Amino acid sequence: MKQQGFFQVLLVIVILTACGQLTNTIYVPVMSDMAKDLNVTSSNIQAVMALYLISYGFSQFIYGPLSDHYGRKPIILIGLVIFIAGSAMSGIAHTLPLLLTGSFIQGMGTGVGGVMSRTVMRDMYSGANLQRANSFVSMIVVFTPLIAPALGSWISSEMLWNGCFWFLMIFGIATWALVFTHFNETHKPTPEHRMNPIASYRLVLGMGQFNRFTIMLVVTISGIVLFEASAGILMVDVLHLPTGLVSLLFILPLPGYLAGSWLAARMAKKHSLERILLIGILLLxxxxxxxxxxxxxxxxxxxxxxxxxxxxxxxxxxxFPTATTAALEPLPNNAGVAGAVLGGVQNLGSGLITLAASTMPMHNQLPLGVALTMLTVIVVFMFCLHMAPSAKMPMAH
Structure with missing residues (x-):
């Protein structure tokens, strides 16, 4: 694909993925207000985030094989319609069960973006070019979950917390229009490459390299989600900081992620993926x-x-971009299913971990630190398994 085509696709993928990321963190600064309005605890509002992540992850297992079979574009449009409906339901929610239901439906819709953020780039690139493309996508899409709290704080100051969900509904409608008019199909399935979904999942899940890097991705993204879910409570409920200030403070870790993704892209030309991963693990x-x-x-x-x-x-x-590249590289004809497993398992795992974290006492940052350390130990273990002679496979440079 020509360079101009790449940036056109990149814009669509970034905005599509932003639907899911905005939904996950846009209401973080007003979680205490939501809890008071719905007459529940702040931990109960964490369950809203957890349920969203679970449905966001589960739906990707459906969108992946469908996009391999029917193409990417029609499946994206269907997912966005579901997201718009869930946002509308959350906007009118006046009880926790209704909000939980709306959040669940939102996740069932935005799961399509989670698949396509990985799959479309695999449609276009391989090898070191895929690594750089994934790093580029990673650098750009990370803005939304950390900037979303600032946006949510401003919206809620004008329209109360419900306004966050009305904004998401409008954003979803605009994204649907963008995909319909400016996104060209990147995967036109042919009869010889169409595989039964069960056989496709069996092929993907039977690859040891894919499984090891998927687990790495699950625990890494879980650490970020755990920070997002816990830091807001620590800063608002324990440190008693203003919600507006908290939304700005959430942006401060962003340059760290951007620097890591930029370095991953720069190192892709001259260094092995193992070396890039090792540096990342040390920082974790x-x-x-x-x-x-x-x-x-x-x-x-x-x-x-x-x-x-x-x-x-x-x-x-x-x-994140390095393990994604290593997992997807061997699967050009099953990228939809592979992307679904990557995204689905990541977000299911993140949702379950966040749900478990809602039961942790948050008097200081120690529980968060212990949880992050445990997750990092799992990443180290998976890396050691990959480096073992019996499991070693050539990886792209």
Whole structure:
């Protein structure tokens, strides 16, 4: 595809993915207001985020094989219609069960973006070019989940918290129109490449390399989601910071992730994916331990939370596009199913971890630091399995 075509597709993918990312964190600064209005606890509102992530992850298992069979564009349009309906239901929600239902439907719709953010780039590129493309996408789409709280804070100040969901509905309608008019199909399935969904899943899940890197991605993204779910409560409920300030502070870890993704793209030409992953894992461990040390020393401040998060995000910026490339590289004809497994398992895992985190006491950052450390240990274990001689496979440079 020509360079101009790449940026056109990139714009569509970024905006499509933003639907899911905005939905996940746009209401973080007003979680306490939502809890008061619905007469529930802040931990109950965390369950809204968790349920969204679970449906967001589950739906990707459906969208992946459908997009391999019918093409990417029609499936994207269907998913966006579902997202618009869920946003409208959440906008009118006056009870927690109705909000949970609307959030679940939102996730069933935005799951299509989770698949396409990985699949479309695999349709277009392979090897080092795929690594750089994934890094580029990673750098751009990371803006939305961290900037979303600032947007949500401003919207809620004008329209109360329900306004966040009305905004998402309008954003979904605009995205549907953009996809319909400016997105050209990147995958035109042929009869010889069409595979039974069960056989396709069996092929993908039977690859050891794919499974190891999928687990790496699950625990890495879970750490980011766990920070997003926990940091808001620590800053608002424990440190008693204004919600407007909290929404701005959420942006501070962003340069760390951007630096990591930029470095991953730069290193793709001259270094193996293993070397890039190793640097990322070291940063994940350093950020986790800094959070633990702050908690053990009973020193709690916004910077004691955000500086370790910055380091952790830098590691995630290196690991995320690199592990995605390593997982998708061997599967050009099953990219939809592979992207579905990557996205689906990541978000199902993140949702379950966030749901578990809603039961953790949040008196300081120590529980968050311990959780991040445990997740990093899993990443290290998967990396060691990959490096074992019996599991080693050539990876793209």
């Amino acid at each position: 461990g350093l950020g986790s331990m800094m959070m633990v040390i702050g908690g053990i020393s009973h020193y709690l401040s916004s910077m004691a939370i955000l500086i370790p998060a910055f380091v952790y995000f830098a590691g995630a910026g290196l690991v």
